[in-house]
Amino acid sequence: MIFTEIIKRKRDDFALSREEIVSAIRGYTDGEIPDYQMSAFLMAVLLKGMNKDETMYLTDAMLNTGRIFDLSKIPGRKIDKHSTGGVGDKVSLILAPLVASCGVAVPMVSGRGLGHTGGTLDKLESIPGFRTSLEYNEFYKILEKIGVAMMGQTDEIAPADKSIYSLRDVTGTVESIPLITASILSKKLAEGIDGLVLDVKCGKGGFMKELKDAEALATSITSVAKGFGKKCVSLITNMDQPLGNYVGNSLEVIESIECLKGNGPQDLMEVTLTIGREMLVMGEKARDRDEAMVMLDDAIKSGGALALFRKMIELQGGNPEVTDDYSILPFSKDKKEIKAQDSGWISEIDAYEIGVVNLLLGGGRRRKEDAINPGVGIVFEKKVGDRVKKNEPLATIYYDKVLDGEIEQRFSSSIKIFPKVIEKPPVILGSRRL
């Protein structure tokens, strides 16, 4: 097939056949189709869209450029969750051991932070010794042994996604529902899972700023995943303000452990437990969401979930003492308390700006090659809807050596105080079950 003709057909708004899409993805992965043709194709897809069938063909073609884990010998259903990325989103760290401790295997392949968003791998790697770059065999053995393992994407998993994502990043073709759907699902389906709970973050700090876009992505992923015979539920959750009270890599490990100890903040626990319930029902360990809720509560109260987290840390080379001794984690030596300039109610903590502040402090990366400083971050004393008095502490910034005046200014500007009562915003904004 001549790829230029395929580009023209998409440009002219025709639906592509499976053969056309497979030849595009194979050709690109084999190096026969150059970047400059693929990027024109991606722009045509972004602007003309793809229907559900095309998105399935694309996902399948990308999935089949790499290895698909065979977890069939591990008993029971294998369920994973995926978040589209946000600020303070440490849900995976809590949820993976929590759900696994209830008997559902969680084979989790995660990503790194980029731009203003954090990444699960970066957070886990704050724990001294913790290795996320596992070989498949090691990943499999840990999963088989304790029902949970967390690793980074390897070159084996959907290599087409890796190269296409890099190209999208520099050609203005990231914001496309079918391309995002295929990117997420080609990686997740490679894990050999039976079901997936998707957490579509919506709001200032999320990838999707508008509810309608988040809904469109949730609908697309849910329907395509079902087309592959997988169970899938997509939740849309609020990402206008950071999730939980801690932002930063080491800091988020602490907050995750506190959640497993039963001390988690309301918004973070609500997201975690809502996803967890879906995973237990999907994994056929709970009859319904009510029963699942009881199981999750028990797993926290009994210490079972925390014990499993410790076990996983140990098996992945990390120091499990971290759950009792946070001083093991790397921390920046310097901190500054930020105080309220007015009395009133917190009306906004702009998650995007907070993510950028953490990035500027050194806790994130602008480019994939950048190193990060796990010790910096922010701990919030107040969240949106909380009442605050003038000069009361709002948050503490953890920084290294010098706190740049511009960063502090940016941080302060991201928090707004209103003279009248502000209600706590909803945490769960919607869901797609289809």
Add this chain to the structure above:
Amino acid sequence: MIFTEIIKRKRDDFALSREEIVSAIRGYTDGEIPDYQMSAFLMAVLLKGMNKDETMYLTDAMLNTGRIFDLSKIPGRKIDKHSTGGVGDKVSLILAPLVASCGVAVPMVSGRGLGHTGGTLDKLESIPGFRTSLEYNEFYKILEKIGVAMMGQTDEIAPADKSIYSLRDVTGTVESIPLITASILSKKLAEGIDGLVLDVKCGKGGFMKELKDAEALATSITSVAKGFGKKCVSLITNMDQPLGNYVGNSLEVIESIECLKGNGPQDLMEVTLTIGREMLVMGEKARDRDEAMVMLDDAIKSGGALALFRKMIELQGGNPEVTDDYSILPFSKDKKEIKAQDSGWISEIDAYEIGVVNLLLGGGRRRKEDAINPGVGIVFEKKVGDRVKKNEPLATIYYDKVLDGEIEQRFSSSIKIFPKVIEKPPVILGSRRL
């Protein structure tokens, strides 16, 4: 400026500023912007369009990557014509000496044939010795001396267009009104002309198949050219069947000379004279189109136009004897007469198919690097609207060595005979003066 942001703005349907467009074109020409970003940008332009201002900025940016001829010392107005390309379109060969013989300087930079369309340079180069790859100084001197010179595009002229066109060709981004406008005008404005008559070919063998597309291109080029302070008229002419009776490089040189001798076929002469009249008025040598018509007629009848063509051939290294002795031209030795299979009226001679037949005979090129065989082609005995009897000759195919059965079949299928009267189709379909 970050080019990815510029791509996104066009993708999101914003009008780009002059600075953004200049930075895109300069960045690409300097090699700072890679092909894969430019192709995504071009697809966004194709699908989202550009307004008149953006198209002007684009044309200007591309024009300014190269040299702009300074013809100010050559007295009088300098006027050129440009055709969007067709089959049997040898109008430039006739028109350039004809208009110049009436006192309007014609500095013509032409192109080569590609795909099913022919190119002025290829036709001229059928004349033994004729050189089209002139240096600017030589071109200038010939123009100064006789008021007409015809050369190929050089690396000096709008180099951005050359590289962008190559990229468009392989990325499905050719069919865009603003990109075509900027491509044509950046080259034509580089000639240092005062005015331009554009011949937008419309129909099966033209680049624009639909009248509305041809009208849109005519409107765009006319308005952008005027924005640059140039006089411009765009004509839309019929390209459903080949123009004139001869198709093929040497053959079209013969037909051009016959036109200059006053023996041209009706359709070809109507296009030539209609454009010529506009050029004489634009060049301020005729008060109106009626006076221009008389001047053009006189130039043919007096032999002045033919004499100037001979002069130009001589100055560009060619053998001027060609005007009296066609055997100087390279010709394929073999030919076959194609006869009518039915009686009736010719209802169609598909110009695209005829162009492909000439290409398959060896008279055109699939890729820019291909060599061509100037000696092959087709001479038509009948055109659309002509009455024909069964077994009467329709055309003669000039081929080299073997006439492939599939080519002959393709040729025959491209001609349709209808049992009832078919009217001669119109030659001029419309115009844009604004």
